[in-house]
Amino acid sequence: MRTPIIAGNWKMNKLNKEADALVKELVPLVKDAECEVVLCVPFTDIVTVRKAIRGTNIRLGAQNVHWAESGAFTGEISAAMLKELKVEYVIIGHSERRQYFNETNETVNKRIQAALNYKLKPIVCIGETLEERESGQTEQVLYTQIIECLRGFKSWDFDRMVLAYEPVWAIGTGKTATSEQANEAIAFIRDTIRKRFSLKIADKLRIQYGGSMNGGNVKELMAMEEIDGGLIGGASLSPAKFADVVNYK
Numbered sequence: 001m002r003t004p005i006i007a008g009n010w011k012m013n014k015l016n017k018e019a020d021a022l023v024k025e026l027v028p029l030v031k032d033a034e035c036e037v038v039l040c041v042p043f044t045d046i047v048t049v050r051k052a053i054r055g056t057n058i059r060l061g062a063q064n065v066h067w068a069e070s071g072a073f074t075g076e077i078s079a080a081m082l083k084e085l086k087v088e089y090v091i092i093g094h095s096e097r098r099q100y101f102n103e104t105n106e107t108v109n110k111r112i113q114a115a116l117n118y119k120l121k122p123i124v125c126i127g128e129t130l131e132e133r134e135s136g137q138t139e140q141v142l143y144t145q146i147i148e149c150l151r152g153f154k155s156w157d158f159d160r161m162v163l164a165y166e167p168v169w170a171i172g173t174g175k176t177a178t179s180e181q182a183n184e185a186i187a188f189i190r191d192t193i194r195k196r197f198s199l200k201i202a203d204k205l206r207i208q209y210g211g212s213m214n215g216g217n218v219k220e221l222m223a224m225e226e227i228d229g230g231l232i233g234g235a236s237l238s239p240a241k242f243a244d245v246v247n248y249k
């Protein structure tokens with residue numbers, strides 16, 4: 001019922017020439033994908049990638065957006081700016097933003113609102129750290145993130161939203177959550193959405209898993225009932241490896 005969505009998060013990688021080459025190699029490899037395919041690229045690659053994906057089944061995403069309309073926010077990018085470049089998706093609240101750039105649930109909430117105002121589709125990231133998991137706080141942390149990040153949104157806002165469960169300890173570490181761990185956390189997230197918002201929203205909302213997902217573990221993860229896709233870091237930097245994830249069936 002929920003269309004799977006596999007998104008690459010290039011993070012701070014790929015100069016224009018490399019981005020162009022990667023996409024050109026990727027296009028034929030994923031053209032028959034049965035899932036939605038998205039590339040979330042650095043701001044400086046947006047125009048290059050938009051040209052390279054024209055007429056293909058690949059969708060364009062960015063990795064952050066500021067909440068203000070415009071103004072004195074040196075180094076930031078507004079939702080209107082992304083919309084102007086025909087960006088469709090935008091990652092919000094990635095754990096690297098939270099860890100290194102003081103992103104909070106409150107700023108995530110404001111960024112989501114700004115993205116929605118411009119009809120961008122937010123990919124909202126949540127997830128616990130290793131310390132939080134080991135001290136038995138996973139559900140509490142996820143609960144607080146859901147409540148605070150999604151505060152104030154209406155049922156129609158969720159039509160454009162995707163959530164990504166990314167346990168911080170699984171990102172870039174080669175240490176994937178087991179399919180059971182990922183499924184269990186995502187089931188908890190969906191259940192919380194059901195209780196806080198509605199059954200209909202929870203049923204429709206796509207929730208990805210992210211954290212060392214690759215061609216070797218994608219099949220097992222995607223076979224789990226609650227997992228609707230993946231947010232792929234490292235493996236999205238190579239066309240062949242990313243295609244292996246996209247063509248998981």
Ligand code: 13P
Pocket residue numbers: 009094166170171172173174210211212213231232233234235
């Ligand atoms: P890795 O796939 O490199 O672990 O990164 C996951 C991630 O952070 C995607 O947003």
